[in-house]
Amino acid sequence: MTAAVNGLRHQALLYDSPDAFAGAVLPFVEEGLRRQQPVLAVIHADNLMLLRSELGAAAAAIEFIDAAGWYTFPGRTMGRFYRYCEKRAGTTDRIRIVGEPVWTGRDELETVEWNRFESILNVTLGALPVSMLCPYNSQLLPGPVLAAARRTHPELAGGTGSETYAQPASFYAECDETALGDPPADARCLDFDADLALVRRFVARHAPALGLPAGRLDDIVLAVNEVATNAVRHGGGTGRLALWRAGNRVLAQVSDPGRLAAGVFGYQPSASIASGGHGLWITRQMCDLVEIRTGAGGTTVRLHVTVDPAGQDRSRTSQTHTSSTSTPGPTS
């Protein structure tokens, strides 16, 4: 594949057999090795074994990561991809990534947010010299996931344009069509103003009682603080915080009367340390899911932290640790 673009090339590979997977992925990574480009393969365990054995000795030059430990939560995964690419962008003409998202075990909301992730990736990594090939198993995955893949990737493997590709801004708006709904009647609520210490104390007091593990308290306190800071600063000086439990999640929601300018709200890192906008980018990575709705009626940011230990530790326990498998980071 000759890259005619300077920035991101983002392609979906819909494969129906191990042979089809190898037939598309092998030439993609081998070309990267030939050109001495960094190659990262974040793929499912079975494909990982397959690709390793096909590559033989050449596999040593590739960074392999089990997708289960990398595609944990959309904001965090986006941060990892961004940092991986940003760190290497100045040292190579192109970075090659095989990125196979995890779709099994996702509920409806998670599926929407992972679709949104695939679409927004076109913006977040848009300016970086990255070629990214995203395998989708067409035998296993449900029709809507495959249809969404064609809408979130500008190209299909091989370089042909995807006819149903949707611009990220319009896809993002589509993902927002479902209303958030009100917090339940028994949610613990706090009306706040500039006293953010009060907001943090409220979270620290009530979130553990909702089942939040102690190890996640700092994360949610920081995330709520950032969103509440935005509410106080840009939302008219006041806001309302609600905390509740829904299934295996603890939710913290901050509402304020202000309206956000159009954008991807924390899915695009700030251009530099000197500019603002780091708060939401970091909040997206601190929490497991972040839902944002803004409009004439005000702005609502809903933060999710998973309580279920299996879900929470997914990134740690399912990691394959072999000689050439790197870990995604100390705080995944």
Next chain:
Amino acid sequence: MRLGDHLCLTYGTDAEQRDVVGAFVAGGLRTGERVLYLADRTGPDDIDAWLAGRGVDGPAARVRGQLQYRAGDDGYLAGDRFTPAAVIDSLAAAVEAAHQEGYPALRVTGELGWAAGATLGAETLEDYESEVDGLFATGDLIAVCQYDRRAHHPVRLAGLIAMHAVQLVAGPVQVGDQVSITATYDPPGFAVAGSLDAAAVPALRDALAAALAGPGDVWVDLSTAAFVDVAALRMLVRAATALPTGRRLRITGARAAVLRVIEFGGWEGAPGLVVTPGEPA
């Protein structure tokens, strides 16, 4: 602080005086400057004890002439009275002597507690503080005038403070009841206790500006910071990246939550930034 500075320190406890003046004297001896101590109520043994606590040998420094101690008639009060011109002349001579003897600079610190009492000429202290400024123009003199807040009348003290280019404050800057920021002098920088959030931004900015005005690395101790928001960390990282080559901003005592923000912000390798983890005490 830097050469050419005419600084004042106000302190309210002996411990504050010991911390700031001890660091000032020890720092001068370590960098090879001559240090002249003009004492009022502190004896040479007290100063030796301060220095010993910092691993510096005071008696040895006095024997080789690097540390000079003068009090009473030898110090500010020649002829048992305070005469600005006489003190300024003797300081000028001390600068010259330091040069002659091969010291790169003269570091002076003096206790002015006598001016609060019935000392002859005490009322001319303001004239002195104003006229002595001329000595600093050459840039090979740095001085800290010590004012004990317990001794001096607050109104007079405010006027005296205003006659100095920089005021060193021992003791914390409080913002409400949620954060206090304390300047540190050895190593130079500041320590944060409590929560750094949007309300603490002005205090953090001031502490950072004061620390950046000095030479060398800036040490930011976060070991007793219960909470640090994204904007506060960004301010520290931004200051680090703006430092000239060779200087660093060193965050110490960074807890897991702080490390996570630095990681997620992508600030780990920021130029000029050194982060040392630490767990809560």
